[in-house]
Amino acid sequence: MSAVELGCKECGATLDLGAAYFCGQCFGPLEVRYDHSGLEPDEARRRIQAGSNGIWRYLDFLPFTGGRPEVGPLEPGMTPLIKADRLAEALGTGAEIWVKNDAANPTHSFKDRVVSVALAKARELGYQTVACASTGNLANSVAANAAAGGFDCYVFVPSNLEEQKLLATDIYGSNLVGVKGNYDDVNRLCTQLSDEKPWAFVNVNLRPYYSEGSKTLAFETIEQLGWRLPDRVVCPIASGSLFTKIGRGFSEWQEVGLVEGDTPVFNGAQAEGCSPVAAAFRDGEDFCRPQKPDTIAKSLAIGDPADGPYALDQARRTGGGVDSVTDDEIRAGIRLLAETTGIFTETAGGVTTAVLAKLAERGELADGEKVVVYITGEGLKTLDANRDTFSLREIEPTVESFESTFATTFA
Amino acid sequence: MVTVKIPTQLRPSAGGRAEVELGGETVGEVLEALFLESPDLRERITEGGQLRRFVNVYLGGEDIRFGDGLETIVEDGSELTILPAVAGG
Numbered sequence: 001m002s003a004v005e006l007g008c009k010e011c012g013a014t015l016d017l018g019a020a021y022f023c024g025q026c027f028g029p030l031e032v033r034y035d036h037s038g039l040e041p042d043e044a045r046r047r048i049q050a051g052s053n054g055i056w057r058y059l060d061f062l063p064f065t066g067g068r069p070e071v072g073p074l075e076p077g078m079t080p081l082i083k084a085d086r087l088a089e090a091l092g093t094g095a096e097i098w099v100k101n102d103a104a105n106p107t108h109s110f111k112d113r114v115v116s117v118a119l120a121k122a123r124e125l126g127y128q129t130v131a132c133a134s135t136g137n138l139a140n141s142v143a144a145n146a147a148a149g150g151f152d153c154y155v156f157v158p159s160n161l162e163e164q165k166l167l168a169t170d171i172y173g174s175n176l177v178g179v180k181g182n183y184d185d186v187n188r189l190c191t192q193l194s195d196e197k198p199w200a201f202v203n204v205n206l207r208p209y210y211s212e213g214s215k216t217l218a219f220e221t222i223e224q225l226g227w228r229l230p231d232r233v234v235c236p237i238a239s240g241s242l243f244t245k246i247g248r249g250f251s252e253w254q255e256v257g258l259v260e261g262d263t264p265v266f267n268g269a270q271a272e273g274c275s276p277v278a279a280a281f282r283d284g285e286d287f288c289r290p291q292k293p294d295t296i297a298k299s300l301a302i303g304d305p306a307d308g309p310y311a312l313d314q315a316r317r318t319g320g321g322v323d324s325v326t327d328d329e330i331r332a333g334i335r336l337l338a339e340t341t342g343i344f345t346e347t348a349g350g351v352t353t354a355v356l357a358k359l360a361e362r363g364e365l366a367d368g369e370k371v372v373v374y375i376t377g378e379g380l381k382t383l384d385a386n387r388d389t390f391s392l393r394e395i396e397p398t399v400e401s402f403e404s405t406f407a408t409t410f411a
Numbered sequence: 412m413v414t415v416k417i418p419t420q421l422r423p424s425a426g427g428r429a430e431v432e433l434g435g436e437t438v439g440e441v442l443e444a445l446f447l448e449s450p451d452l453r454e455r456i457t458e459g460g461q462l463r464r465f466v467n468v469y470l471g472g473e474d475i476r477f478g479d480g481l482e483t484i485v486e487d488g489s490e491l492t493i494l495p496a497v498a499g500g
Contacts (some may be wrong), residue, residue: 022495029497189497239500
């Protein structure tokens with residue numbers, strides 16, 4: 001009843017649970033395999049409910065072989081799942097819209113989930129130094145969790161990243177490396193460096209473990225819906241890892257009998273300026289042509305998505321789809337979510353909300369169906385996207401000045 | 412001549428070498444020259460004459476899919492890098 005080995009998703013070859021991320025035979029991605037044969041659903045549910053109030057309550061489904069791994073103090077997870085009736089009303093849909101606000105994690109994005117799992121694994125495997133290739137949120141999370149856990153840390157980002165994300169990485173005392181290039185250049189460099197340095201690159205050589213952390217979003221959703229599956233999810237796609245691992249989380253609990261019901265429909269969300277998965281979905285292809293990103297949604301700006309083929313498969317298999325939205329639609333999505341739910345999300349959340357709006361507009365959301373929208377990051381980290389969009393009406397410090405300036409707004 | 416950089420996991424199939432100097436007009440021709448020297452590599456990184464879908468090849472740091480794929484022209488003194496495509500995100 002735990003992780004047993006790494007398996008290749010392409011050819012099925014197996015390896016021990018070490019620091020490896022691709023198959024030596026066919027270069028396919030490796031994933032963690034579990035043996036849940038001895039798992040009794042009621043007992044597993046009790047263990048979960050008696051666990052911590054974060055992701056470690058799902059230890060049976062995370063890639064560790066012994067007991068609870070040594071972890072830092074920044075436990076992520078159990079973020080709010082909010083029923084967003086005012087958002088549904090604004091969209092004119094009879095569907096039940098639920099917003100999973102994963103900005104409510106220690107460093108304000110879903111990345112704390114994957115990083116916590118990766119750093120626990122890094123410690124188990126004896127690494128002193130952790131590193132990552134990041135579009136920003138991962139950088140913040142690796143830097144913070146490395147500081148909390150006492151690791152040395154190297155964070156590689158495109159040098160043109162949002163100032164907020166640079167500052168919120170460097171503040172933790174990490175070695176912040178700005179690479180002259182886009183994310184795919186950063187990723188290639190880190191792939192090369194992982195061959196040379198004895199470091200745990202969380203999303204390179206520890207990627208099979210790291211990505212498992214995203215399953216906890218699915219587990220929490222099920223618990224927070226009262227041990228039920230949603231009917232549909234809307235989720236951003238960058239590399240496709242989050243999208244596919246939420247799917248894996250649902251199916252894993254279906255397989256062991258922790259939840260019953262149909263597999264949710266998966267709708268993926270991309271920015272038009274970086275939409276290799278949406279383009280492949282539209283063109284009926286089962287692979288993604290790489291793109292050069294040009295979008296304000298920098299956290300989703302991966303032009304060569306590692307899990308693209310699997311994300312495509314999941315969208316098609318579940319009867320869903322992958323849509324893309326323009327930068328203006330992204331800004332409108334950020335505002336719509338803020339004005340109807342009180343949640344200020346970053347550009348990626350704007351992408352997700354804008355795709356939800358598209359689905360509603362096309363009439364694809366059925367009355368009464370439960371739709372979970374994954375909001376993965378915080379609006380204060382991408383202030384540039386909404387800069388100069390607010391209206392500030394200046395008045396004299398007198399009642400008369402206020403009354404005369406705002407008279408038209410009084411109901 | 413073109414320098415081909417081999418990732419660690421493939422080095423045992425390339426006589427333990429991290430770099431190989433080879434000739435060829437296109438990426439495909441350079442890789443053919445590599446397979447002549449190290450036949451085991453053909454099956455590891457290609458399938459049906461095409462690169463496997465989780466293998467990336469870069470010419471001077473640029474993914475060859477932004478060029479003409481295996482038909483991309485290589486100039487003397489350039490560098491080809493073979494890497495797994497399953498990182499990041």
